[in-house]
Amino acid sequence: MRTVRVGLIGLGTVGSGVVEILRRHREDFATRAGVDIELARYADRDASRFARLGLPPEACTTDAAEIIADADIDVVIELIGGTGAARGVVLAALEAGKSVVTANKALMASHGQEVMDAAEAHGVDLMFEASVGGGIPIIGPLKHSLVSNEITAVYGIVNGTTNFMLTQMTRDGLDYATALTEAQARGYAEADPSADVDGLDAAAKIAILASIAFNSRVTLGDVPAEGIRSITPVDIAYATEMGYVIKLMAIARRVEGGVDVRVHPTMIRSGHPLAKVDAVYNAIYVVGDAVGETMFFGEGAGSLPAASAIVGDVIEVARHIQSGCLNIVGCTCREELPVREIGDLVTQYYVRLLVEDRPGVLAKVAQIFGENDVSLASVLQTRTDEHGGAEIVWVTHAAAERDVRAALDAIALLDVVREVASVIRVEEL
Amino acid sequence: MRTVRVGLIGLGTVGSGVVEILRRHREDFATRAGVDIELARYADRDASRFARLGLPPEACTTDAAEIIADADIDVVIELIGGTGAARGVVLAALEAGKSVVTANKALMASHGQEVMDAAEAHGVDLMFEASVGGGIPIIGPLKHSLVSNEITAVYGIVNGTTNFMLTQMTRDGLDYATALTEAQARGYAEADPSADVDGLDAAAKIAILASIAFNSRVTLGDVPAEGIRSITPVDIAYATEMGYVIKLMAIARRVEGGVDVRVHPTMIRSGHPLAKVDAVYNAIYVVGDAVGETMFFGEGAGSLPAASAIVGDVIEVARHIQSGCLNIVGCTCREELPVREIGDLVTQYYVRLLVEDRPGVLAKVAQIFGENDVSLASVLQTRTDEHGGAEIVWVTHAAAERDVRAALDAIALLDVVREVASVIRVEEL
Numbered sequence: 001m002r003t004v005r006v007g008l009i010g011l012g013t014v015g016s017g018v019v020e021i022l023r024r025h026r027e028d029f030a031t032r033a034g035v036d037i038e039l040a041r042y043a044d045r046d047a048s049r050f051a052r053l054g055l056p057p058e059a060c061t062t063d064a065a066e067i068i069a070d071a072d073i074d075v076v077i078e079l080i081g082g083t084g085a086a087r088g089v090v091l092a093a094l095e096a097g098k099s100v101v102t103a104n105k106a107l108m109a110s111h112g113q114e115v116m117d118a119a120e121a122h123g124v125d126l127m128f129e130a131s132v133g134g135g136i137p138i139i140g141p142l143k144h145s146l147v148s149n150e151i152t153a154v155y156g157i158v159n160g161t162t163n164f165m166l167t168q169m170t171r172d173g174l175d176y177a178t179a180l181t182e183a184q185a186r187g188y189a190e191a192d193p194s195a196d197v198d199g200l201d202a203a204a205k206i207a208i209l210a211s212i213a214f215n216s217r218v219t220l221g222d223v224p225a226e227g228i229r230s231i232t233p234v235d236i237a238y239a240t241e242m243g244y245v246i247k248l249m250a251i252a253r254r255v256e257g258g259v260d261v262r263v264h265p266t267m268i269r270s271g272h273p274l275a276k277v278d279a280v281y282n283a284i285y286v287v288g289d290a291v292g293e294t295m296f297f298g299e300g301a302g303s304l305p306a307a308s309a310i311v312g313d314v315i316e317v318a319r320h321i322q323s324g325c326l327n328i329v330g331c332t333c334r335e336e337l338p339v340r341e342i343g344d345l346v347t348q349y350y351v352r353l354l355v356e357d358r359p360g361v362l363a364k365v366a367q368i369f370g371e372n373d374v375s376l377a378s379v380l381q382t383r384t385d386e387h388g389g390a391e392i393v394w395v396t397h398a399a400a401e402r403d404v405r406a407a408l409d410a411i412a413l414l415d416v417v418r419e420v421a422s423v424i425r426v427e428e429l
Numbered sequence: 430m431r432t433v434r435v436g437l438i439g440l441g442t443v444g445s446g447v448v449e450i451l452r453r454h455r456e457d458f459a460t461r462a463g464v465d466i467e468l469a470r471y472a473d474r475d476a477s478r479f480a481r482l483g484l485p486p487e488a489c490t491t492d493a494a495e496i497i498a499d500a501d502i503d504v505v506i507e508l509i510g511g512t513g514a515a516r517g518v519v520l521a522a523l524e525a526g527k528s529v530v531t532a533n534k535a536l537m538a539s540h541g542q543e544v545m546d547a548a549e550a551h552g553v554d555l556m557f558e559a560s561v562g563g564g565i566p567i568i569g570p571l572k573h574s575l576v577s578n579e580i581t582a583v584y585g586i587v588n589g590t591t592n593f594m595l596t597q598m599t600r601d602g603l604d605y606a607t608a609l610t611e612a613q614a615r616g617y618a619e620a621d622p623s624a625d626v627d628g629l630d631a632a633a634k635i636a637i638l639a640s641i642a643f644n645s646r647v648t649l650g651d652v653p654a655e656g657i658r659s660i661t662p663v664d665i666a667y668a669t670e671m672g673y674v675i676k677l678m679a680i681a682r683r684v685e686g687g688v689d690v691r692v693h694p695t696m697i698r699s700g701h702p703l704a705k706v707d708a709v710y711n712a713i714y715v716v717g718d719a720v721g722e723t724m725f726f727g728e729g730a731g732s733l734p735a736a737s738a739i740v741g742d743v744i745e746v747a748r749h750i751q752s753g754c755l756n757i758v759g760c761t762c763r764e765e766l767p768v769r770e771i772g773d774l775v776t777q778y779y780v781r782l783l784v785e786d787r788p789g790v791l792a793k794v795a796q797i798f799g800e801n802d803v804s805l806a807s808v809l810q811t812r813t814d815e816h817g818g819a820e821i822v823w824v825t826h827a828a829a830e831r832d833v834r835a836a837l838d839a840i841a842l843l844d845v846v847r848e849v850a851s852v853i854r855v856e857e858l
Contacts, residue, residue, distance in 0.1 A: 021577055021719050031763045032644045033576055129574055135720035137566070137574035144573070145558055145566035147462055148450055148740035215461045273726060276705055290450050290737035291564035291727060297702060298723035308719035311577035325754030334460045 003036045004318040007067035007098075009089060010079030011044040011053060014103055014130070017307030018077060019053055025311075035318035037311075041067045068092045075317050077310060078102040083110050094118040094126065099326060101313040103130035103306055109204035109220040112211060116331035125326050127313035132205040133158060133282045135305030136298035137312075142212045142286070143329055149288030151213040155429060156250040158205040160280035160300040161189045161196035162228050166246055166265075167278040170236050176229060188280060188301075199225035199248060199263040206250035209284065210261045214254055216337040218261050224342040226264035235352060235422045238380070238393050239267050244350075245275040246424065258338040260345060267350055267426040274429065285429070343402035348377065348426035350395050351408065354418040357390035361416045365392065368414075372407035374399040389418060395426060432465045433747040436496035436527075438518060439508030440473040440482060443532055443559070446736030447506060448482055454740075464747035466740075470496045497521045504746050506739060507531040512539050523547040523555065528755060530742040532559035532735055538633035538649040541640060545760035554755050556742035561634040562587060562711045564734030565727035566741075571641045571715070572758055578717030580642040584858060585679040587634040589709035589729040590618045590625035591657050595675055595694075596707045599665050605658060617709060617730075628654035628677060628692040635679035638713065639690045643683055645766040647690050653771040655693035664781060664851050667809070667822050668696050673779075674704040675853065687767040689774060696779055696855040703858065714858070772831035777806065777855035779824050780837065783848040786819035790845045794821065797843075801836035803828040818847060824855060 008015055022039050030036045042055050043064040050060040064080075067073055068089065076093040080086040083106050090107065093100050095118065102108070107115065108131050119126035129139045133156075142151070157163050164186075165179035174182065180197065183189035195201045203225040210218040228248050239246050244267035253260040268275050273295050277283040282300025287293050299305040320326045355361045362381065369376055380393040396404065404423075412420050437444055451468050459465045471484050472493040479489040493509070496502055497518065505522040509515040512535050519536065522529050524547065531537070536544065537560050548555035558568045562585075571580070586592050593615075594608035603611065609626070612618035624630045632654040639647040657677050668675050673696035682689040697704050702724050706712040711729025716722050728734040749755045784790045791810065798805055809822040825833065833852075841849050 017719070024718075025577070025579065028579065029576075032761050033758075135574075135717075136723055137570035140574045141566035141570060144745055145564075145569045145738055145741040147458075147744050148454070148737050150454065150457065273705065276702065288564075288737065289453075290446070290733040290740070292731075292734055294565055294725070294727035296723075296725060299721045302721075304719040305721055308577050308717065309574055311719070312574040315576050316573055319757050320754075323754045323757045325749075325752045325757070328748050328752045328754070329462075332461050 001030065001034065001036050002322055003038050004074050004321055005038050005040040005072050006075045006077060006314060007041040007043070007070065007073040008039055008077045008079070009043045009064045009067060010081070011042060011049040012079060013303045014306045014310065015079045016053055017303035018310055020304070021307050021311045029315060033315050033319065035315055035322060037314060037318055041070060041073060043067050064089050068096050073098055074321055075099045075101060075314060077314065078104060081106065083107050087111055090115050091118055094122050094124055097122055097124060099125040099317045099321070101127045101310055101317060103128070103310055105131040105201070105204040105208060106220070109207040112208065112219070113217050113331070113333065120327060120330045123327050125317045125320055127317060129313050130306045130309035132208050133284055133296065134298065134300040134302060135308040136282060136284065136296050136300065138209070138284050138296050139212060141296065142209070143332070146286065146288055146291060149290045151286060151288050152254050153287040154206070154209050154213050154252040155274060155285040156202070156206060156209065157247055157274060157277050157283050158250050158300060159196055159202045159248055160282055161193065162248040163277065163282070164188050164280045166228060166231070166248065169231065169233060170240070170245065173233050175233055176231060197229055198227035202248060202250040202263045206252050206261055206263060210252035210259060211333055213252060213286070214259050214335070214337055215332050216259065216335040217333040218259065218339060222261060222339040224262050228265050230422065231265050232422065235424060238352065242395070243270050244268060244426065245270045247274065249427065251427070255340055258340045260340045262342060262345070265424050267424055268429055272429050343400070345401040346398050348396055348398055348428070349404050350393065350422070350424040350426050351420065352422040353392045353411065354421050355390050355392055356416040356418065357384050357388050358416060362392060364414055364416060365411055368410045369396070369407050372403045374403050374407050430459065430463060430465050431751055432467050433503045433750055434467050434469040434501050435504045435506060435743060436470040436472065436499065436502040437468055437506045437508070438472045438493045438496060439510070440471060440478040441508065442732045443735045443739065444508045445482055446732035447739055449733070450736050450740045458744060462744050462748065464744055464751060466743060466747055470499060470502060472496050493518050497525050502527055503750055504528045504530060504743055506743065507533060510535065512536050516540055519544050520547055523551050523553055526551055526553060528554040528746045528750070530556045530739055530746060532557070532739055534560040534630070534633040534637060535649070538636040541637065541648070542646050542760070542762065549756060549759045552756050554746045554749055556746060558742050559735045559738035561637050562713055562725065563727065563729040563731060564737040565711060565713065565725050565729065567638070567713050567725050568641060570725065571638070572761070575715065575717055575720060578719045580715060580717050581683050582716040583635070583638050583642050583681040584703060584714040585631070585635055585638065586676055586703060586706050586712050587679050587729060588625055588631045588677055589711055590622065591677040592706065592711070593617050593709045595657060595660070595677065598660065598662060599669070599674065602662050604662055605660060626658055627656035631677060631679040631692045635681050635690055635692060639681035639688060640762055642681060642715070643688050643764070643766055644761050645688060645764040646762040647688065647768060651690060651768040653691050657694050659851065660694050661851065664853060667781065671824070672699050673697060673855065674699045676703065678856065680856070684769055687769045689769045691771060691774070694853055696853055697858055701858050774830040775827050777825055777827055777857070778833050779822065779851070779853040779855050780849065781851040782821045782840065782846055783850050784819050784821055785845040785847065786813050786817050787845060791821060793843055793845060794840055797839045798825070798836050801832045803832050803836050
């Protein structure tokens with residue numbers, strides 16, 4: 001058995017999980033999987049982490065380039081994150097003939113083609129299971145078992161922070177700000193929460209999944225993302241009343257002539273399996289023409305779950321190194337499907353309006369929807385306030401986003417309309 | 430690109446799904462996965478199926494041995510089923526240097542070691558994703574992404590027929606016989622339903638999953654199986670009342686000094702993700718020391734879902750053939766963990782007794798539980814009948830199966846006890 005020597009770059013939360021798993025199971029991996037994996041070198045800009053993790057000083061460096069230059073290193077684990085230094089490190093490692101395992105969703109979503117091409121050019125593996133869904137196996141299944149399918153849709157709850165917040169808001173009636181404070185207190189949200197709450201983290205993940213599922217490169221910039229900042233307890237209460245749950249959904253669908261990829265708060269039926277994925281759990285719902293509907297569920301973040309996926313990838317690479325068959329499954333983006341404009345989206349919409357409580361308001365609004373080809377599935381006028389205002393909640397039938405937007409622009413101008421308070425897409429999965 | 434030539438043996442429901450997928454997607458697989466897969470030969474004892482599927486007569490035979498003898502065939506798909514002819518066909522194919530893809534749970538659960546050894550000896554692949562959970566990727570994830578974990582438990586709802594029946598019984602209050610008739614009418618249950626309703630199908634599947642999860646061979650004969658024939662609407666009503674759902678669970682747990690593997694109707698908390706897996710859907714809940722809790726959900730049976738897994742395996746084998754790296758991941762049963770006796774099981778029990786409605790009955794029964802070290806979590810005495818009988822429902826704390834059985838044997842002998850009507854294990858997942 002050949003010892004596969006691994007250099008670990010980035011010793012944060014996930015990196016320490018990788019160290020822990022390999023300490024605990026190195027011998028098991030040798031016995032069970034037939035691979036001997038040695039964590040041989042460690043790099044981090046913060047040298048204090050070396051001692052904290054009890055790493056041998058001679059194996060540690062603050063300069064990642066030393067690991068890249070080390071001819072004895074077979075595999076580099078990149079846990080720097082982001083698209084700056086990480087991109088250089090990954091490219092340099094691949095060019096040096098090392099396989100790379102990364103958890104870097106931003107890199108894969110923004111420069112996926114570049115790094116996959118580099119891996120192919122140098123005949124090595126580039127694996128990134130941990131970049132989506134933490135420890136949940138999803139990239140492996142899409143590239144292997146499910147490769148027999150034409151995937152028609154991927155619906156993901158792939159951001160644990162926002163799912164935790166929405167769960168708290170739904171269960172306990174918290175407002176957005178309180179839910180965010182709670183998430184921050186528990187360490188689920190950063191001090192600057194924007195990557196999570198604005199949907200950018202989920203957008204990167206769905207770009208990665210869409211690229212694999214549809215064999216066509218989708219990048220972060222292609223994905224319109226709306227976050228959850230505007231979700232209120234009022235909307236959640238209406239959703240519950242109508243049998244829906246609000247989730248931040250990352251959606252990728254194969255549509256006529258292209259792909260439809262987007263992230264936004266979405267009302268889904270409360271009976272759907274995804275509606276029951278609560279708190280920090282993630283789930284990815286995959287629909288294929290042969291397999292039908294499948295779902296992959298688990299912890300989407302955290303040190304050990306992410307490290308589970310990373311070490312799984314490292315073992316896979318080690319098997320390939322031992323058998324001399326690196327880069328069997330590389331990039332599969334053989335098609336160039338256009339990403340559809342969000343304006344062309346056809347779905348249902350929940351619209352909450354604050355209006356004057358006067359006769360004829362409902363008719364005026366309904367007329368504008370009609371003039372814009374938006375037909376209505378239901379309307380509720382249930383709340384009135386002490387200032388002569390009323391609240392009207394509409395759910396449309398499937399309509400084009402651009403028509404709904406045009407209607408809402410016109411509706412906002414009506415003197416009887418105080419505010420278009422919420423617009424939330426409704427998906428019948 | 431080398432054309433990988435496949436011989437398909439068995440043209441029943443799943444076989445026709447394989448034909449359909451390859452007809453639909455052969456070119457896609459070439460473009461996207463870089464493999465050209467030709468269904469080159471077909472065998473079935475029923476020659477009428479050839480024309481029905483529109484297969485070229487010259488490629489068809491009623492003698493599987495012809496396909497095994499064909500030197501141009503690279504991969505054999507075995508869809509005969511069972512452990513008779515299928516075992517011979519699989520072994521002969523492997524010995525002839527062909528890789529094998531099978532959906533045969535009985536074969537893998539009873540002769541898994543023999544066929545895996547044969548694959549290794551001849552340097553070919555033997556893949557069997559479709560043997561458990563239909564199209565749900567579960568064997569791939571266990572052997573790849575999750576290989577970094579010490580798996581501590583696998584809980585599966587892996588039999589769609591019984592899950593459909595239990596769902597009907599729970600939702601609509603049907604009794605067992607009516608639910609079975611309904612399942613048969615919809616084609617979900619066979620005329621002789623015993624493999625499904627007696628838990629043998631599930632037992633084979635959990636033997637396969639346990640072997641992979643624990644790296645230790647578990648065979649069908651090791652798995653105590655109880656089916657759902659004895660489940661009544663009364664028990665389901667009590668379960669619902671207490672916040673449980675009854676599912677036919679296939680369970681494999683790593684325990685002190687061995688493994689605990691079994692199939693039986695089980696009460697699980699209605700809030701658990703597995704409790705919401707209804708109708709013919711399957712799900713496998715996997716707990717690992719790094720990944721935490723994960724679940725894999727989807728259609729557990731049917732022509733196209735099973736064919737999805739089979740063709741996924743064939744594509745994988747084709748990639749290995751092209752890259753010259755067959756048999757990278759073979760059998761991983763490197764340990765020999767004993768399978769624990771069911772008598773040593775420690776879990777909670779739901780017990781329903783029919784008794785005389787007389788003072789002191791409850792005390793007498795409780796005393797016998799106590800004498801046998803079975804402590805009680807709750808007791809309900811809610812129903813009485815017109816013949817002076819009453820019903821008492823007990824839920825025990827965690828207790829050893831052999832103690833519970835001893836207690837029940839003694840309780841059954843009490844003159845005030847008419848019947849030990851039901852005993853159902855309760856698992857707090």
